[in-house]
Amino acid sequence: MPAPGPDRTAYVADWIEIRTLTAVSGASFDACDCDGYAATFTADGEMWLDAERLSAGRDELAKLPAKPRGFVHVTTDPIIELDGCTATQRCTLLLYRRSRDGSKVSLFSTGRYEDRLVRTDDGWRFARRHGWLDINTTAVTGS
Amino acid sequence: MPAPGPDRTAYVADWIEIRTLTAVSGASFDACDCDGYAATFTADGEMWLDAERLSAGRDELAKLPAKPRGFVHVTTDPIIELDGCTATQRCTLLLYRRSRDGSKVSLFSTGRYEDRLVRTDDGWRFARRHGWLDINTTAVTGS
Amino acid sequence: MPAPGPDRTAYVADWIEIRTLTAVSGASFDACDCDGYAATFTADGEMWLDAERLSAGRDELAKLPAKPRGFVHVTTDPIIELDGCTATQRCTLLLYRRSRDGSKVSLFSTGRYEDRLVRTDDGWRFARRHGWLDINTTAVTGS
Numbered sequence: 087m088p089a090p091g092p093d094r095t096a097y098v099a100d101w102i103e104i105r106t107l108t109a110v111s112g113a114s115f116d117a118c119d120c121d122g123y124a125a126t127f128t129a130d131g132e133m134w135l136d137a138e139r140l141s142a143g144r145d146e147l148a149k150l151p152a153k154p155r156g157f158v159h160v161t162t163d164p165i166i167e168l169d170g171c172t173a174t175q176r177c178t179l180l181l182y183r184r185s186r187d188g189s190k191v192s193l194f195s196t197g198r199y200e201d202r203l204v205r206t207d208d209g210w211r212f213a214r215r216h217g218w219l220d221i222n223t224t225a226v227t228g229s
Numbered sequence: 230m231p232a233p234g235p236d237r238t239a240y241v242a243d244w245i246e247i248r249t250l251t252a253v254s255g256a257s258f259d260a261c262d263c264d265g266y267a268a269t270f271t272a273d274g275e276m277w278l279d280a281e282r283l284s285a286g287r288d289e290l291a292k293l294p295a296k297p298r299g300f301v302h303v304t305t306d307p308i309i310e311l312d313g314c315t316a317t318q319r320c321t322l323l324l325y326r327r328s329r330d331g332s333k334v335s336l337f338s339t340g341r342y343e344d345r346l347v348r349t350d351d352g353w354r355f356a357r358r359h360g361w362l363d364i365n366t367t368a369v370t371g372s
Numbered sequence: 373m374p375a376p377g378p379d380r381t382a383y384v385a386d387w388i389e390i391r392t393l394t395a396v397s398g399a400s401f402d403a404c405d406c407d408g409y410a411a412t413f414t415a416d417g418e419m420w421l422d423a424e425r426l427s428a429g430r431d432e433l434a435k436l437p438a439k440p441r442g443f444v445h446v447t448t449d450p451i452i453e454l455d456g457c458t459a460t461q462r463c464t465l466l467l468y469r470r471s472r473d474g475s476k477v478s479l480f481s482t483g484r485y486e487d488r489l490v491r492t493d494d495g496w497r498f499a500r501r502h503g504w505l506d507i508n509t510t511a512v513t514g515s
Contacts, residue, residue, distance in 0.1 A: 094385035099237035101388050102244050109306035113319070158339045158363065160305050160321055162446050163395035176399070178446055180323075180466075182339050188365050191339045196444045196468050196477045220444065222474050242380035245387050252449035256462070301482045301506065303448050303464055323466075325482050327506050334482045334506050 112159035255302035299327035398445035
């Protein structure tokens with residue numbers, strides 16, 4: 087069980103910053119804000135889904151939300167461990183899909199994120215996000 | 230990306246208070262605790278849904294949960310920005326509906342809250358909540 | 373409305389520890405990590421579901437996740453009150469079920485946890501968790 091360690095004040099501030107970064111990343115993706123999404127990663131950040139690396143570096147990352155698929159990314163139940171200027175996050179993912187005509191939203195899958203983060207001059211950023219879906223599919227990447 | 234600013238200790242305490250207020254507001258609505266729900270707003274607080282202002286002031290706000298509709302309000306992924314005695318919150322909304330016979334709960338819609346808050350003598354309160362649903366409907370307000 | 377009280381720094385650290393404990397407990401259950409799940413409770417901890425006590429003590433608690441049922445436990449919107457070395461948590465529960473063939477995940481029910489916690493030498497632990505589901509069922513316990 088991760089524990090805050092001696093400096094509890096720094097831990098809670100970093101915890102909230104990492105949760106905010108996670109929220110900004112998901113909201114940027116869902117709004118097709120490509121640059122905003124890419125900016126939540128480090129310059130050489132990577133996004134993985136199941137066994138596949140989807141993107142490496144901000145140029146590739148910025149293309150992920152570009153295809154409008156109407157997803158809604160929800161994260162809950164984070165477990166965050168800090169080690170100086172690096173951190174890991176494990177959280178639950180709920181991935182929803184909006185129908186094209188706006189009449190319906192449905193659960194696509196539950197899943198998990200396993201994230202590695204680094205503290206940069208601009209704050210915490212994802213060095214690597216690894217999403218795992220509970221359903222088996224390659225349809226999500228649209229390839 | 231919002232950052233805690235110089236006083237990180239105050240920021241995290243306010244962040245948790247605003248999250249608790251959000252939880253109390255949703256739970257009060259779902260339990261048809263009309264006064265408890267209204268008390269999460271300022272005296273002249275407003276509730277908006279999509280393009281419509283549903284209520285202004287606690288007397289009107291207290292009528293919103295009064296019609297039992299069996300909703301469950303869930304919020305996740307907050308992005309909270311503080312500026313002295315005011316704050317804004319953006320969070321994701323998951324709105325569920327319980328069937329009348331208690332046999333089923335289903336997702337009504339995903340959405341978002343855009344909230345404006347003020348720090349009062351009794352703690353943080355909503356000055357204005359604006360809910361946006363991902364599905365197009367006027368059925369939610371029951372009008 | 374619960375308020376942090378005079379020592380806001382201690383409150384926020386405890387709040388995050390309790391949220392982390394909650395995440396670890398759910399993730400352990402879902403991964404059928406029986407000992408990990410039992411370790412989130414005190415030695416004589418209890419788990420209740422609706423009107424029934426499912427388990428008392430870690431030996432019994434460790435049997436709960438043992439039957440693979442493919443659940444995903446999600447918690448949101450916590451309301452945490454601290455009183456020295458004890459605490460209560462009320463949070464929303466979203467319970468999902470994965471189909472056996474991995475093709476689908478669906479919402480089983482929304483609900484609530486009402487938790488009592490104690491601060492031990494190893495950190496916060498559940499003395500008693502009480503889960504309430506919004507649908508009426510005895511199927512969850514598999515009995």
